[in-house]
Amino acid sequence: MFGFRAVSSIVALCFAVAVKAMPSSDATIGSGLAAKVFPPIPDFSGASWIWTTTQGLTGVPPGTSTFRLTIPSDTTLGPSANISVAISVDNAYNLYLNGKLIGSGLDFSQPNIWTINNVPTTQPWVFAILATNYAVALNDPTVNPAGIIASFVASSMSTQQAKFWSTGPAPNPQWKGTDFAPVDFWGTTLDDSAWPAAVVLAPFGGGPWGTPVPGPASLCV
Numbered sequence: 001m002f003g004f005r006a007v008s009s010i011v012a013l014c015f016a017v018a019v020k021a022m023p024s025s026d027a028t029i030g031s032g033l034a035a036k037v038f039p040p041i042p043d044f045s046g047a048s049w050i051w052t053t054t055q056g057l058t059g060v061p062p063g064t065s066t067f068r069l070t071i072p073s074d075t076t077l078g079p080s081a082n083i084s085v086a087i088s089v090d091n092a093y094n095l096y097l098n099g100k101l102i103g104s105g106l107d108f109s110q111p112n113i114w115t116i117n118n119v120p121t122t123q124p125w126v127f128a129i130l131a132t133n134y135a136v137a138l139n140d141p142t143v144n145p146a147g148i149i150a151s152f153v154a155s156s157m158s159t160q161q162a163k164f165w166s167t168g169p170a171p172n173p174q175w176k177g178t179d180f181a182p183v184d185f186w187g188t189t190l191d192d193s194a195w196p197a198a199v200v201l202a203p204f205g206g207g208p209w210g211t212p213v214p215g216p217a218s219l220c221v
């Protein structure tokens, strides 16, 4: 996992905005009104590292895994929502929403925040992640773990409501994950009903990853 140093994210459609990560007030999906900072900015408190059924804490072979999460259509926030995603992946990722590439990262110790504005709530939100575990670095004392951690805030300015969820155990929604990359794994029409559930490895702060702080935020048009 170590040995590949910071390379900044590389997505033309997103640009940095001057916002710093702050703790969200509640990390539970459907938690309703959010206080103080609006819209709230996602962080990893309450999130957990996940991986596929290949146990990710140690000894993960180099390779590519894919993950998917479908959030059912829910119009309680209003007709559209702004979605912010804080994400860190050991080692590299592409993040997709509804078939579109949102952002990429190459350093788990420098998590990103991606914001996508005015996403319709009248259709499901399909999140997909392509996650690549690099070959073990010679000086890696943890012998090549692999993991994903992500937190989400969907908010509406007009209703001043937000909902929150993260990678992690229930009541967070269940990600699915496989150790290969099927054709169109990022798409909205792929049938992932037979995919295995992703496995929770450790809460934020546990495992070998420390407590990386997400940010700055990038706005994706």
Ligand SMILES: *[C@@H]1O[C@H](CO)[C@@H](O)[C@H](O)[C@H]1NC(C)=O
Pocket (backbone or CB within 6 Å): 080, 081, 082, 117, 118, 155, 156, 157, 158
């Ligand atoms: C999304 O953010 C933009 C910019 O802050 C704002 O104008 C818009 O109202 C927001 N949309 C929703 C659905 O909250």
